[in-house]
Amino acid sequence: MKILKAKNNTNAVEVALADIMDGDKPVTNVAEHWAIFPRQYIMALDIAKNGLTFPIIVKKDGDKLLFAASGCRIQYAVLNGYTHIDALILENDAEILKTMEAQRVNDSEILKGVANG
DSSP: OOEBSSSSOTEEEEEGGGGGGETTTGGHHHHHHHOOOOHHHHHHHHHHHHOBOOOOEEEEEEEEEEEEEOOOHHHHEEEEETTTEEEEEEEEHHHHHHHHHHHHHHHHHHHHHTTTT
């Protein structure tokens, strides 16, 4: 078992990547159905260098965990052999949007830092 832990992991739980669904497919099939764009590549390099800052965001839907946000974090974990990752399991869309916005601000700072050298 290889776990990708987040530095800011308050309220995060360890989740098996194979248990997170993207539509009807597990996110572990990332190489089959997700493209990797420059933004994701930059974020992956930052995770490799500095570690995972925030947990991923998943939505609980009954007994299923659905991919909600944090695609580049999931891509990095899957493509680098992680089996588990810290996740925030949220149940309502308002909570998800609020958490996504906080993470987006952090991601923007990372991307600005790369652009500024």
